[in-house]
Amino acid sequence: MKIKIFVAFILTLASNxxxxxxxxxxxxxxxxxxxxxxxxxxxxxxxxIDQSRFTKGVKVEIEDQKVTISVKAGERPDIDGLFExxxxxxxxxxxxxxxxxxxxxxxxxR
Amino acid sequence: MRRLLAVSALFICTxxxxxxxxxxxxxxxxNGYGIQIRYEWYGSNDLKRxxxxxxxxxxxxxxxxxxxxxxxxxxxxxVRLTAKIPFVDQRRVVDQNGPPVxxxxxxxxxxxxxxxxxxxxxxxxxxxxWSFTPSLRMPTxxxxxxxxxxxxxxxxxxxxxxxxETPTFYQLYDLYYWKEGSGRHGMQTxxxxxxxxxxxxxxxxxxxxxxxxxxxxxxxxxxxxxxxxQNLTTAAGADRIYTGPIFxxxxxxxxxxxEFKFLAYxxxxxxxxxxxxxxxxxxxxxx
Numbered sequence: 001m002k003i004k005i006f007v008a009f010i011l012t013l014a015s016n017x018x019x020x021x022x023x024x025x026x027x028x029x030x031x032x033x034x035x036x037x038x039x040x041x042x043x044x045x046x047x048x049i050d051q052s053r054f055t056k057g058v059k060v061e062i063e064d065q066k067v068t069i070s071v072k073a074g075e076r077p078d079i080d081g082l083f084e085x086x087x088x089x090x091x092x093x094x095x096x097x098x099x100x101x102x103x104x105x106x107x108x109x110r
Numbered sequence: 111m112r113r114l115l116a117v118s119a120l121f122i123c124t125x126x127x128x129x130x131x132x133x134x135x136x137x138x139x140x141n142g143y144g145i146q147i148r149y150e151w152y153g154s155n156d157l158k159r160x161x162x163x164x165x166x167x168x169x170x171x172x173x174x175x176x177x178x179x180x181x182x183x184x185x186x187x188x189v190r191l192t193a194k195i196p197f198v199d200q201r202r203v204v205d206q207n208g209p210p211v212x213x214x215x216x217x218x219x220x221x222x223x224x225x226x227x228x229x230x231x232x233x234x235x236x237x238x239x240w241s242f243t244p245s246l247r248m249p250t251x252x253x254x255x256x257x258x259x260x261x262x263x264x265x266x267x268x269x270x271x272x273x274x275e276t277p278t279f280y281q282l283y284d285l286y287y288w289k290e291g292s293g294r295h296g297m298q299t300x301x302x303x304x305x306x307x308x309x310x311x312x313x314x315x316x317x318x319x320x321x322x323x324x325x326x327x328x329x330x331x332x333x334x335x336x337x338x339x340q341n342l343t344t345a346a347g348a349d350r351i352y353t354g355p356i357f358x359x360x361x362x363x364x365x366x367x368x369e370f371k372f373l374a375y376x377x378x379x380x381x382x383x384x385x386x387x388x389x390x391x392x393x394x395x396x397x
Binding site: 028029030031032033034035037038039040041042055059060061062063065088089090091092 | 135136137138139140142186187230231232233234235236237275276277312315317320321322360362363365396
């Protein structure tokens with residue numbers, strides 16, 4: 001029983017650590033994932049992106065016009081580069097949030 | 111009468127409309143490109159006199175298969191360059207002042223180059239764009255023989271389009287006009303214009319796999335001026351309205367499209383073969 005609790009605790013820590021490296025961008029006009037291929041392609045090339053998660057480090061949610069990116073541990077995202085990657089992909093980036101360890105979003109301060 | 115039938119037996123101007131049917135959606139990103147193979151079929155043995163059916167006692171018919179290789183390059187979202195290369199396989203039975211004659215031809219058709227210029231606007235849960243597309247059709251198809259694939263002319267096309275998309279709805283309107291140049295061997299194909307309307311829904315998609323489907327309904331209105339009497343291609347004067355379903359499925363950067371166009375209305379100049387229903391399948395990829 002103690003071993004199970006310990007494993008669950010470690011898994012929770014690991015899960016939180018991953019979530020803490022996620023950022024969410026509100027992107028206006030993002031309503032079709034087939035058309036958002038360029039956004040995924042451009043963002044995945046950025047050096048701070050952890051390509052091991054989502055689709056090459058990027059997850060597109062067209063219902064909420066949100067793009068979630070996974071950032072490498074210990075790195076901060078280059079927001080100007082991120083916004084340019086989205087604009088060059090054909091869309092309008094609006095705002096960035098950080099995904100907190102409890103899953104809540106907080107405004108990202110540069 | 112027979113000469114008239116021989117000249118006008120087979121019609122419609124080339125199938126290459128000014129707009130880009132699948133690639134209208136993508137790629138919209140800078141330096142993006144795409145390729146698509148599209149197979150298109152139409153044909154009929156129904157004889158028309160104006161809007162009325164006419165007895166086809168001699169078995170006249172015409173069937174055309176066209177395989178298009180299409181490419182698109184996006185400089186940025188406001189400027190694209192497209193190229194469409196058809197391979198045509200066509201056959202018909204016509205009247206040439208005697209017993210019905212079988213004719214067939216196959217080969218490269220006329221290449222169409224387009225320059226879609228787009229103005230996008232992105233809103234929270236909606237994106238839309240206006241597009242203006244000048245096009246040039248080059249006489250790369252053969253214009254010789256008794257059933258030429260091309261009339262051998264340089265043609266100019268213009269289209270004005272608008273599309274709007276939300277996570278659940280899609281709509282496209284495209285109005286086009288083709289000005290036909292003078293062809294070889296005295297052939298002169300009539301000008302044409304048309305309107306395409308696609309209305310549809312986006313009933314399912316997966317964020318995890320980046321896949322989904324579109325279900326749409328198409329309405330296509332076509333007018334073709336009558337060609338001159340030297341014209342031996344499939345061109346002929348007519349007005350037509352088609353309508354039918356469109357199914358689109360995509361996964362990652364691959365797209366599949368199937369389209370059936372039911373001929374709902376047709377009026378041909380004088381007497382001629384009906385164009386019949388139209389069916390097309392296409393597979394495309396964007397990069």
